Amino acid sequence: MKKYIIAIDQGTTSTRAIVFDRNQNIVKIAQKEIKNSFPEPGWVEQDANEIWLSTLSVLAQLFQGHDIKPQDVMSIGITNQRETTVVWDKTTGLPVYNAIVWQSRQTASIIDRYRNTPKEKVIKAKTGLVLDPYFSASKIRWILENVENLPPVENLLFGTIDTWLVWKMTNGAVHVTDVTNASRTLLFNIHTLEFDNELLQIFDIPKSMLPNIVDTSDVIGNIDPMFFFNYSCPIGAIVGDQQAALFGQSCFDRGDVKNTYGTGGFLLINTGEEPIISKYGLLSTVAWRINGKVNYALEGSIFVSGSLIQWLRDGLKLFQDASQTEEIATSVDSCNGVMIIPAFTGLGAPYWNEKCKGAIFGLTRGTDIRHIVRAALESMAYQSKDLIIVMEEELQEKIHEIKVDGGASKNNFLLQFQSDILEIPVIRSQFSETTALGAARLAGLSAGMYTMDDFKEVEITRFMPKRTHESVEMLYDDWKRAVKSCMSY
Numbered sequence: 001m002k003k004y005i006i007a008i009d010q011g012t013t014s015t016r017a018i019v020f021d022r023n024q025n026i027v028k029i030a031q032k033e034i035k036n037s038f039p040e041p042g043w044v045e046q047d048a049n050e051i052w053l054s055t056l057s058v059l060a061q062l063f064q065g066h067d068i069k070p071q072d073v074m075s076i077g078i079t080n081q082r083e084t085t086v087v088w089d090k091t092t093g094l095p096v097y098n099a100i101v102w103q104s105r106q107t108a109s110i111i112d113r114y115r116n117t118p119k120e121k122v123i124k125a126k127t128g129l130v131l132d133p134y135f136s137a138s139k140i141r142w143i144l145e146n147v148e149n150l151p152p153v154e155n156l157l158f159g160t161i162d163t164w165l166v167w168k169m170t171n172g173a174v175h176v177t178d179v180t181n182a183s184r185t186l187l188f189n190i191h192t193l194e195f196d197n198e199l200l201q202i203f204d205i206p207k208s209m210l211p212n213i214v215d216t217s218d219v220i221g222n223i224d225p226m227f228f229f230n231y232s233c234p235i236g237a238i239v240g241d242q243q244a245a246l247f248g249q250s251c252f253d254r255g256d257v258k259n260t261y262g263t264g265g266f267l268l269i270n271t272g273e274e275p276i277i278s279k280y281g282l283l284s285t286v287a288w289r290i291n292g293k294v295n296y297a298l299e300g301s302i303f304v305s306g307s308l309i310q311w312l313r314d315g316l317k318l319f320q321d322a323s324q325t326e327e328i329a330t331s332v333d334s335c336n337g338v339m340i341i342p343a344f345t346g347l348g349a350p351y352w353n354e355k356c357k358g359a360i361f362g363l364t365r366g367t368d369i370r371h372i373v374r375a376a377l378e379s380m381a382y383q384s385k386d387l388i389i390v391m392e393e394e395l396q397e398k399i400h401e402i403k404v405d406g407g408a409s410k411n412n413f414l415l416q417f418q419s420d421i422l423e424i425p426v427i428r429s430q431f432s433e434t435t436a437l438g439a440a441r442l443a444g445l446s447a448g449m450y451t452m453d454d455f456k457e458v459e460i461t462r463f464m465p466k467r468t469h470e471s472v473e474m475l476y477d478d479w480k481r482a483v484k485s486c487m488s489y
């Protein structure tokens with residue numbers, strides 16, 4: 001009997017493959033870091049071939065040691081960094097340009113063409129998103145306009161990372177995306193749940209480049225046996241990583257909230273069967289579609305969260321491993337007046353300021369590494385508070401607790417400070433791979449290995465608020481002042 005589900009979690013920082021058993025326990029993990037390149041200020045790119053090869057490599061690692069056999073795997077679920085755009089030549093299978101990463105601002109001038117025009121309103125109403133370089137549409141247009149010697153347009157295919165991986169895994173046989181990833185392209189109508197001809201016309205993108213849209217949990221094809229040790233395993237789910245985390249956190253009911261601290265920060269609330277078009281810069285997005293039944297979410301997206309820690313590690317070389325930041329931050333009582341605004345690629349929700357740059361305020365001769373590290377972690381929590389405030393405003397109801405996950409949620413200092421500054425409980429699952437779990441659950445559903453009744457809450461650690469309301473207000477006022485100064489610089 002087949003025993004396992006594999007989740008491939010292709011994130012901005014790394015690619016992981018994780019084996020789950022019938023009880024949703026992790027049996028094995030393989031991981032490979034992905035390189036980012038920054039060709040110009042504000043640009044972020046990755047090599048789409050490296051992403052594909054890293055996927056093959058982590059899959060192969062799972063079968064080292066012979067404890068797991070390919071034939072024991074019932075289904076593969078794919079979850080991925082969203083919006084990141086690949087355009088390739090279907091006759092060669094080669095990308096025509098680097099993958100333009102979701103964080104990249106290189107398409108800002110394309111977005112400017114539509115600002116304050118009637119088209120902006122159409123785009124927002126149909127997509128539930130905001131007009132911003134974050135989403136795929138302007139990235140596709142940029143490639144069509146800027147890459148020299150492009151093959152004929154009828155040979156070009158577009159995909160987000162899910163689509164690219166499935167196309168490669170099926171050796172070019174299947175060109176699809178799911179509704180969650182499609183809802184991040186700025187070309188997808190969240191009401192009709194289809195790519196929209198008017199949006200395609202606005203961005204001047206040929207429909208022939210686009211993938212077919214499928215449910216989030218569905219068998220969409222089989223991996224070519226040459227990539228899976230002679231076994232043609234079904235691919236049973238595709239899901240954007242933030243929606244996967246929402247599912248993995250069992251946020252199945254309207255009002256359930258999760259916050260992920262990965263490369264970026266992503267706060268999502270389940271809004272049920274109807275999309276909400278936000279007045280406050282939140283994004284309306286598809287949470288999942290299972291057996292044709294759709295569920296929506298409202299999302300606040302922060303462009304720089306854990307990647308600030310990565311910059312302190314790799315750019316400033318303040319420490320060797322992100323895990324050291326907890327001890328460094330707790331070795332001082334405060335940031336000593338230091339405040340970091342991590343607007344490396346502008347600011348996302350709720351500010352949507354694509355032009356502002358990052359800043360460090362409050363430096364004195366008394367400032368040292370410890371204050372900088374602590375201020376970096378605190379900035380991740382302040383950014384989430386900005387989102388909780390507008391989310392409560394939008395829904396006209398109080399959020400009573402949040403579930404958290406992502407690489408940086410291992411940091412106890414961050415989560416305690418988050419609880420302090422939000423003045424509500426912050427709940428971390430003992431199970432750290434909630435994104436992969438979400439994808440595995442969705443693949444296990446379509447394979448018939450799991451049912452919704454199997455998706456119970458898992459054991460948790462609860463961080464409770466400890467600061468006085470007055471001290472929280474003072475700190476948050478300082479944060480707001482720093483954001484304002486940063487945006488007016």
Ligand SMILES: Nc1ncnc2c1ncn2[C@@H]1O[C@H](COP(=O)(O)OP(=O)(O)O)[C@@H](O)[C@H]1O
Pocket residue numbers: 010011012013014261262263264305306307308309310322323324325326406407408409410411
């Ligand atoms: N203990 C930690 N404290 C703070 N940040 C951390 C810690 N561990 C990892 N990170 C940060 O988390 C990010 C990786 O999270 P992950 O969820 O794996 O990312 P992604 O899914 O975006 O690839 C990195 O940017 C890293 O700097």
Ligand SMILES: O=P(O)(O)OC[C@H](O)CO
Pocket residue numbers: 010011012013080081082083102240241242262263264265301
């Ligand atoms: O790579 P992550 O986990 O930070 O997620 C990236 C998001 O999907 C971008 O929208």
